[in-house]
Amino acid sequence: MRETLWSLSVSERFHWSVSTKPTTSSCTRTTQLWRNKVAKIANNHKEVKFAIADEDEHSHLLAEFGLDDSGEEINIACYGPDGKKYPMEPMEEWEDDEVEEYITKMKKGKLTPHLKSQPIPKRQDSPVKTVVGKSFDKIVKDKSKDVLIELYAPWCGHCKQLEPIYKELATKVKKEKNLVIAKMDATANDVPEAFKAEGFPTIYFAPSDNKENPVKYSGGRTVDDFMKYLKEHATVAFKGKDEL
Structure with missing residues (x-):
């Protein structure tokens, strides 16, 4: 049976992380203080991986969990076995009971x-539909539609080159009600694991009948290339039509 592992990260403002090598006796005492606090909880939860981290050195982690503006001294968060992020309500002072309740x-x-x-767009005027983290499931995982989605980064040169081509493609297929051409800023929104982007742009095709197993698009990037691919792989779009 596969063991389920949890990862709990604890950050405390202005204090050293366990991985930091303190250079003074004061830093050593502070580090040991937090090691002791966490160890007391960890002894009750052997299946959980625990760590402590300095807030300043690991500010990117706080941002990932939406805790960068918490304003409190202690911020605790966990990556669950589902890969999702579970932040605890920030604390001004450490409370064993509250931490235990959170883990339980x-x-x-x-x-x-x-x-x-990002905020869900109030209007979708472009033929390319904008997807954000909160609207991903509703749009991309809609089982009544085939979806082609581009994961991009605002600073990506290749993404900028693709933009007019992608828009032309979306305009060309806009009468296909069961086909969605979409894009999402993967630097500002959480992306489901099945749609992981290791570079930009990354394009996935999510057919209507298999949303949990999207196919990474690796073909050419002309309008004709995309059209050929969509007509060959669409499950509900283009049915009964030779041409648009």
């Missing part, structure tokens, strides 16, 4: 994960 709820699946997301 997490293990029982009673916590709501944090989802990094």
